Amino acid sequence: MSLVNFRDAAVLGDPEGRQVRPGVLYRSAQPFPAADEATVAQLRACDIRTVVDLRDPRETDPADWAAAEAAGIAVVAAPVNPATDALTARMATMTTAADLGDFYVLLAESAPQAVAAAVEATVRPGAVLLHCAAGKDRTGLLTALLLDLLGVPADRIVADYARTADALPQIFAGLSERHRTALNEASTAQVTVDEGRRLTIPAPLLQAPAEAMSVFLDRVRTRHGGAASFLPACGVPAQTLTAFRAKAGVAAV
Structure with missing residues (x-):
């Protein structure tokens, strides 16, 4: 089936095409239940030649992208693990959208190698x-960093992030079917993490509140000087940032 929550990051992030070249950077949920001919056709129609998988290996299955890889589409693993002790502790106290934004900052800061690997993959052909x-x-914070790098205004980045809310019922249905996890409407759900531990998912993580992305962008700017400073601190080489700007920026058109 076609990918859920699939879109060009430039559509809402930069609808006038002032900062972002359309058809370069896409985002989506994982394939449900796995990539098939329809998924491959969707990727090819957009000239997507590289898929960057931000999931932890424990969330993946070899069949997920097998059809895409067989079709010559590269899959790059850049795992951002949300179940570390520090992140689990932060989740236990999360109650508001602002808390979720702070969680995103910690998530990005805790995975510099994955952030760098993901950004490196964006400069590949296609x-x-x-x-x-x-x-x-994870997709939201990486997309936000890349759009910020290109100079997209914060309100546009927030609008792109918040659009995911429309797809959440379909996403949770797919995740529930795949993982047999009760993602309910009562504000919390539980999933199993390392060594059989149970992790309660707080309400903000089951939503896509605009405030969360606003807080994330504000914190990255005040603490790190924005994506242009944060990404090099994660290990992204200057030449990669230059290459991404040349590829995805409007000046490249």
Whole structure:
């Protein structure tokens, strides 16, 4: 089936085409249940030649992208693990959208190698697809960093992130079917993480509140000087940033 929560990051992030070249950077949820001929056709129609998978290996299955890889589409693993002790502790106290934004900052700061690997993959030939499980949190923060790097205004980045809310029922249905996890409407859900531990998912993580992305962008700017400073601190070489700007920026058109 076609990918859920799939879109060009430039559509809402930069609808006038002032900062971002359309058809370069896409985002989505993971394939449900796995990539098939329809998925491959969707990728090819957008000239997507590289898929960047931000999920932890424990979330993946070899069949997920097998059809795409067989069709010559590269899959790059850049795992951002949300179940570390520090992140789990932060989740336990999360109650507001602002808390979710702070969680995104910690998530990005805790995975510099994955952030760098994902950004490196974006400069490969052809369009690139970023995805995690829902295409909301890890995908959202990586997309936000890349759009910020290109100079997209914060309100546009927030609008792109918040659009995921429309797809959440379909996303949770797919995740529930795949993982047999009860993602309910009562504000919390539980999933199993390392060594059988149970992790309660707080309400903000089951939503896509605009405030969360606003807080994330504000914190990255005040603490790190924005994506242009944060990404090099994660290990992204200057030449990669230059190459991404040349590829995805309007000046490249």
